[in-house]
Amino acid sequence: MAAKSPLSKSSVKPGKPRDAIDVVNEWDRIFDRQWETMKKDKEMLLEYAEELMVNTELENALYVVLDDFKITERLVECICKILFAYRRSDCEKLHLYVLNYVPSLMGLAMQASVKPSDVKKKFKCVETCLLNIYNKEILDEDGKPKKTKIRIPDMTKATIYHDPSQSSGSPSFMEQTMKFLESTLPDKPIPSFGPYEQVERLHASNRNKVMTVLIRIYYQNLDNISKNSWKTLCKVVLKILKLSGPRSSNEQAHAIATAQAAVNAAGKTGSGIMTFDEMLAVGLARIQIASEWLVEVLRCVHVFLYNGLTDLGSKVLQQAHQRALLHLWTDVLLMSNAMIHSFKIDPTPDPEPTDITGSRTDVRSPISTILTATSAQRPPTTAATFKPSKLPEDIPIVSAKPERSASEAGESSTSPRPTSSKE
Numbered sequence: 001m002a003a004k005s006p007l008s009k010s011s012v013k014p015g016k017p018r019d020a021i022d023v024v025n026e027w028d029r030i031f032d033r034q035w036e037t038m039k040k041d042k043e044m045l046l047e048y049a050e051e052l053m054v055n056t057e058l059e060n061a062l063y064v065v066l067d068d069f070k071i072t073e074r075l076v077e078c079i080c081k082i083l084f085a086y087r088r089s090d091c092e093k094l095h096l097y098v099l100n101y102v103p104s105l106m107g108l109a110m111q112a113s114v115k116p117s118d119v120k121k122k123f124k125c126v127e128t129c130l131l132n133i134y135n136k137e138i139l140d141e142d143g144k145p146k147k148t149k150i151r152i153p154d155m156t157k158a159t160i161y162h163d164p165s166q167s168s169g170s171p172s173f174m175e176q177t178m179k180f181l182e183s184t185l186p187d188k189p190i191p192s193f194g195p196y197e198q199v200e201r202l203h204a205s206n207r208n209k210v211m212t213v214l215i216r217i218y219y220q221n222l223d224n225i226s227k228n229s230w231k232t233l234c235k236v237v238l239k240i241l242k243l244s245g246p247r248s249s250n251e252q253a254h255a256i257a258t259a260q261a262a263v264n265a266a267g268k269t270g271s272g273i274m275t276f277d278e279m280l281a282v283g284l285a286r287i288q289i290a291s292e293w294l295v296e297v298l299r300c301v302h303v304f305l306y307n308g309l310t311d312l313g314s315k316v317l318q319q320a321h322q323r324a325l326l327h328l329w330t331d332v333l334l335m336s337n338a339m340i341h342s343f344k345i346d347p348t349p350d351p352e353p354t355d356i357t358g359s360r361t362d363v364r365s366p367i368s369t370i371l372t373a374t375s376a377q378r379p380p381t382t383a384a385t386f387k388p389s390k391l392p393e394d395i396p397i398v399s400a401k402p403e404r405s406a407s408e409a410g411e412s413s414t415s416p417r418p419t420s421s422k423e
Contacts, residue, residue, distance in 0.1 A: 021075065023061035028078045031085075039089055049093035056228070059100065063232050066104035069111055073122045076108070080125035087132050098133065100229040102218050105130055106211055107236035111243065113207060114285040127202045134210050137217045138196040145195030193220075208290035215296035222303055230304055234312035237297050241319045244287035246326070291329035294320050298335045305343055318349040 038044050052058070062079065065071060083101060086094040105126050112123040140146045196213055199206055218225070218233070298320060304313040317339055324332035340347050 018057075018061075020061035020064040023058055024065055024075065024079065027058055027061075028082065031082050035085065039085075042090070045089065045091045046093065049091050049097060052097050053093065053226075059226065059228055062101060063104060063228065066101065066108065067232075067235075069108065071108075076123065077125050080105075080129040084129050084132055087129075087136060095136075096221060096224045099218060099221055100225055102130070102133065102214055103229065103233035103236045106214060107239060109202070110207075110211070110240055110287050110289075113202075113204075114243075114287055130210070130214060131199055131202065133217070134214055135198050138194060138198070138213065145197075146193065147195050148193040150192050204288070208288065208293055212290065212293045212296055215293060215300065219296060219300050219303075222300065227308070230300075230307075230309055231312060233297075233300060234304065234309065234316050237316050238319060240287060240289065241316075241323060244289050245323060291324070291327070291332050294323070294329070294332050295335060298332065298339065302335075302339060305339070314343075314345050315349065317343075317345060318347060321347050322349060 038048060065075060066079070083098050083105075086098050089095075108123055108126050109130060112120050112126070138146055193216065196209075199210055202210060222230075297316065301313045301316050301320075304310075305317075317336060320332060321336040321340065323329075324336055336347075339345070
């Protein structure tokens with residue numbers, strides 16, 4: 001007989017919704033009390049993972065707690081401790097469950113990257129948890145770097161759909177075509193994932209690369225991730241784009257005033273040199289993002305737009321498009337322009353953000369959108385379209401002889417008529 005699961009519904013008392021911190025603390029107490037015994041029983045571990053997947057109260061509580069950058073150090077350490085233990089277990093479902101919180105952990109790590117040293121120390125456990133996910137996912141079952149390659153299909157290589165040796169057409173024409181294709185198309189497979197190097201510590205030179213790979217891993221497992229996590233990813237991306245972009249005039253003036261006050265408080269002159277931590281403390285540094293990271297985010301957004309998150313997905317698409325225009329990121333513009341044309345989304349974001357809980361109902365598939373737009377722009381062609389029109393009259397032919405004047409005409413009428421020779 002299997003042991004009773006620690007997250008069974010009978011252990012949850014009915015009543016008003018509990019505070020998010022209380023839910024997380026209870027989850028921590030259950031973990032400390034039963035994890036050592038539970039991780040040795042595969043059946044109980046699998047049942048525990050299945051109940052975690054449907055425990056929306058705990059899931060929403062974790063999103064609320066991790067969304068607050070002012071989270072206490074003890075609370076963030078207990079969350080990362082449990083997620084780290086889930087990743088080290090032998091249960092595949094627990095591995096997938098941890099991926100739900102990759103966006104939240106990523107948001108904390110990227111915000112902490114531009115904070116002073118004492119704040120960074122508080123979120124060291126977050127970086128450790130993300131690196132554990134990264135280093136595990138880039139390796140295959142044999143412990144070697146995972147590599148996934150694809151080959152561009154062409155007519156010169158046999159596939160399950162055709163045989164080049166039995167293709168129709170004249171032999172000389174087919175031979176010339178095959179030689180041309182063999183000389184122009186690459187024969188080597190193109191890598192689509194990996195190989196990636198393992199990372200022991202996050203710093204400025206590898207942070208964007210690690211975050212890009214984590215989003216790619218997240219995209220590959222979207223079918224096993226809850227929609228609440230999809231919403232969290234959109235909100236985190238919107239926050240990161242705001243914190244990494246240019247300041248408004250009011251924000252810039254406030255930052256300069258704060259920096260000047262910090263310089264004066266430190267007893268320095270106006271031309272004095274501030275330390276790096278002092279610059280971070282007054283908010284002069286901005287989060288650095290890469291275009292590759294934004295491309296992977298847009299791949300996720302493309303799925304979101306087809307699965308109900310139309311409002312949040314549209315906002316992320318608009319902000320990403322504007323950022324790509326600012327930095328001239330051609331790879332991001334290629335995707336954002338295609339998605340904007342496909343979904344008929346206004347590329348200019350609203351000046352004031354509205355409620356992000358609703359969903360739009362006017363987003364359709366790309367084919368229906370293009371057909372509808374084409375039919376709306378061009379009226380249907382019918383018999384009434386060809387209206388008959390009267391052709392202009394022919395140009396009158398001008399006589400070759402010049403016309404005589406009226407006086408000449410009068411003289412000719414009064415002159416005697418010539419007589420014939422017979423008379």
